[in-house]
Amino acid sequence: MRSISLFFKSILPLLLFTAYFGIFSSSVSFAQDVGAGAAIFKQKCTACHAINKQVLGPALKGVSERHTEAWLLKWTKNAPAMIASGDPEAKVLYDKYKPTMMTAFTELSDDDVKNIYAYVKAEGDKPPVAAAGAAVGADGTAVGGSGDGGVSNFMLIGLIAVIVIAFLVILVLNRVINTLERVMLRKKGVEVEEEEEIKKDRLAGLKMLSKNKKFIFFLVLLSVILLGSAGWKGMWETGVHTGYQPVQPIKFSHQLHAGVNKVDCQYCHSGAYKSKNASIPSANVCMNCHNYVQATEKYNGEISPEILKIYTALDYNPETKVYGNNQKPIEWIRIHNLPDFAYFNHSQHVRVAGIECQKCHGPIQTMQEVYQYSPLTMKWCINCHRETEVNHKDNAYYDQLLAAHNQLKKGEKVTAAVLGGLECGKCHY
């Protein structure tokens, strides 16, 4: 029973959250224009604005109280013109945020703008939710807070435990019922066979089997084969870490960046095109976007806690936009660990051979968290070198090499292996 209560305790917050969110979401979806406004807001405004937070532009909470609707309409559609015209309110705003100037959105209709401000008002009226711990994403799924996504895992284990305990209880109860029935029958004077005798017979069967040499031989053979194959398999997989997925200091999602937002791999991993190291991007590369992309809309106006980690590392203050001196590097955990004695060069494979990143790194654009897709064994390298044709098109380097090659004359495929791609010294020096 204790375990059940524990289990309930663990899922209680979740239930509460879900209930709360259910009520809450029903309470906010009151007007149609709020939804449309939300869409436009996310598309056009989030680059510079958040509801509760100053980003590049001011926080928008309570903006309708600060300005008249007519002014807001005019301002939103063409802010630069208003500043130029010398509007006093516009001037005040411009002075506060210069040299940044709000972009003109002449393509927006009055209704669009009204929808946006309706959404802003609705969002602004929401009470702020504590972002710490298990914050709830906008779509209602639980988002892990302090590291390992504890709730869902614990739930699963709890469920299994409950089932197992229930099963045991049923067994015990069954047994009790049996015994009681027998006692009752005996009291009634019915002869009941003792259980021990049955047990004896069972043991006798086992004894018989143990004297059966063929059976023993079969058993031994089976166990040798099983153990042997397991050992063999285990040996081959020693040091092979396919699927290795360590917990990273920042929950960086390739699925979001490379998959949804379609950021080119090269944007962050520029080294892969120039150098042997693909290189993890330095934090200043993150800041190219995350200077203003703060995912505040997902965290109720607060900056995403993961993006905050970049700011912490750089000692960057998003309010004042000033970098401090207390910078701490981000300690990622290396996933793809080639041994030191193997030389691998990304640029050779990516730029010269034109191999897709996915060939070795797997469906990276769908990975929430990156794991090791390929075994990174020498066998794996060699197989690819044997199969992959050399990308010699428009590469003068290969001209002479190929001219000398018989394979080509015979019309055969020129693989990396044919050009010496299997030789020790190509990777080991």
Next chain:
Amino acid sequence: MDSNKKYWKGLEELKKTKEFTEKNKGEFSEPLPIEEVLNEAGLSTIAPRRDFLKTLGFGLGAVTLAACNKSPIHKAIPYLVKPEEVVPGIPNFYSSSYNGHSILVKTREGRPIKIEGNPSCVLSKGKMSAQGQASVLDLYDVSKLKGPVYNGNSTTWPQLDQYVKGELNKIKANGKKIKIISSTINSPSTKAVIGDFIAQFPNTKHVQVDAISYTGIIKANENSFGVAVIPGYRFDRAELIVSFGADFLGTWISPIEYSRQYASNRNNAALKNKKMSRHIQLEAGMTMTGTNADTRILIKPSEQGIALMNLYAALGGANVSKPLANNPNANKAITLIAKELLAAKGRCLVVCGSNDVSTQILVNAINSLLGSYGTTIDLANASFQYLGNDAEFVSCVNEMKRGEVDAVFFMNANPGYDFINAKEFSDALAKVKLRVSFADRMDETAGLCQIVAPTHHYLESWGDANPVEGFYTILQPTINPINDTRYAEEGFLGWSENPVKDYYQYIQNNWNINVLPQANSTWKQLLQSGSIYFGEKPSGAFSFTQNLSAVFQTINNQSNALAKDGENAIELILYENVAVGDGKHANNPWLQELPDPVSKVTWDNYIAIAPKFAEKLGIGETDLAEVKTGRYSLTLPVLIQPGQAAGTVSIALGYGRTKVGKAGNEVGKNAYPFLSFENGTFQFTSAATISKVGGTYELAQTQTHHTIEGRNIIREATLKDYLKDPYSGTGKGHAKTYDLWDRYEHPGHNWVMAIDLNACTGCGACIVACSAENNIPVVGRDEVRRRREMHWIRIDRYYTYNEGAEKVTEENEIKQLENLDNVTVIHQPMLCQHCEHAPCETVCPVIATMHSSEGLNHMAYNRCIGTRYCANNCPYKVRRFNWFNYWNDSRFDNYLNNEFTQLVLNPDVTPRSRGVMEKCSMCIQRIQGGKLKAKLERRTIKDGEILTACQQTCPTNAIIFGDSNDPKSAVSKALTSERTYYVLEEINTLPGVGYQTKIRNIAEA
């Protein structure tokens, strides 16, 4: 024609001593302790069952536990803000300069890992000396000071400044003297800083003193021509070079520059034009330059001046000839030399290694007679590489002794170690109130100072240099200062309240005013090119009119003083050796382990003595002997050196440092106190006595390691023969041998190498360059004694007799033993030959060494199980076995075994672990890098684009590497030279490294 000339590496090999044959019989010089393992206590001990089970259980458990560690956590920590120019994995090169030579510094992820010459350098033309190559290791020296020191305790810079400033102002008020003692400073900015300081403190005097002094030449030129400079020597314009003890290829003034000039008249190109310079060396100790001479004549130091006088007379100067009483050989030679010199008037050069003013004046007179001024000697384009003034320094010490000096500053000078009388110096220094050293470590002099203000390493510094007339180089930092150090110049700027406190700013101002406008250049362009050269000045007319009678008198007196009679009387020669130099870099293990080009001794200095003379004195190899002069004596091991003049011994300077650091402390003995101060200069020769003292000491000498069993691997010819038949001496015309194996196909590249034995001077720069490039461990003295040095390239030095091949018979050889003084030397760089039919490949049981389709012999370290069959089967003895894990073994702590020093490692090359065989890879990382660069740029590889480390640094271009599939490549052309031969080609290993015969320009007389 096959030569039957006898070549030998050491006397033990020549005489086939019992010890030598024993040592060379087996694979290892020492018996392996196999017996110990297999004897009673080892193998046949019965292990109790319980013990066995315990061990088994523990082993099983440990292995299981170790295997449980699924995936080790490796951190990957990227830059927070990546500098724009850094791409992890790709090196950056910065121009800077080392000792006035323009260099390129290779940095990886912000740390300098290799020094290359800058091809635009006027002096080196892209080449580098062994010391220059090794200088990068000094940056990662753990023995350096971490910050400023006051009275032995660490202090802060403001505190230090406050103290020094206060003291200086007091001295200014009381009018006492201030001295700045430095080694040569040819940096215009540093000189300007010192000038500014002197303007502020007018009682200051800047005294320059060099451990190895060239004051003699400077003073002589001042006397003869009124210009106090070291002239520019032009060995490339000299068809006949006569050197009296000047080691101009090894150490003398500007050896890289001279080596290049020298080789330009002796290399393949010159020989193709049927021209070759002739080089005659007259000397007592065997110098590296002497080993390269066509004719080498032995004269003692006491005979040197007289010989010059005789030469002067024979050339038609004043008749002061006085035949050498005990040296008929030299007498005969001098007459012949005079004849040759007169025939080559205006195309010849006479140089002398003496630091004596009178001797150098006489040399000037001889050169003037020969019309060398304006042709081979250029006083207008002088060298500023050495500006020291011995007399000034000695008088400075005297002033200190008299208590006239209140403050002294030491910049890159260490008289506490290299002054002739350390006691006298330290007593004098004790009388100075303010003693400041700018040394980077607590060295011998810094230990005597109350303030040590460590300055940056040159790779951490801005700076400049003006090594020769019209050539200005810039120093550019390649890393932030590692320790809390500061420019010495910034100290002076601060203490003298200079308006510019920042030295970088100061240099920039200085250049913007004094150099850049004249050169029509900008600071940015300068940083890119690294140097500015205003071109050669027209050499002015200089005539020699000096009266020489006083000079002759002095020379006679000196000769008499040196030549002492007596049973054990010797003439002592103190010299700078190629590796350790003047001792400044004594804590550099790469240099300490670099075998001396002549004696092949590492990690020690020694008494070099002629074989017959030693026999006469009853001194043998490894005996300890004492050399004694009136003031100083030293006990050192003896090295029998063929080619040393009888009655002389040589001792290298630069050893015996006591406060330089863990690697260099107490290596050898300090010979500087043998120097004497006479006639205004330090003298590097002295009269002395030698006596055997008890005991022996084994020198770590590599000369007979990896011996090739007396096989005929050296080929040489005389110029006369070469001109008759260019194939002469190559041993061509062997009977066709048959291949046991199929030939490999090389459809893409075929990487090969050509080594010109006539250009190689044996300097060893390639060895250090290779160590830096390929992460070669330093093993230390004891391991070298066990023949376990790890260098992938070695320079085999062979001795041979002067006799023509036809005269050599077995009896003749034995007779020759009598006259071992008269030997000639040949240097042969030996590295993996990348044989097409490699004997190592066929015996490897695990196929760890394999042939590639590009002609290379690959070595896969992680496949190697260390059977060492390959090393045994290698006829060239170029494979090295890792007896220890040199990178992580406390026995090698003093060398490269610490995390900080290991920052110098090349990340593209795996450091090898224990139990693994290694060898030259032809810098495969550079080949792969070059190929990749071409692929990325979608073009073919250009010849000369990929350079091996040894080739890149070789001052004489003796090593050429390239693709023999490209018929236009330099290496293809070199290998088609008639002189080409392959070592041991008769065993048909088909080496990938071709050698070109040594040609000797021996006089036809």
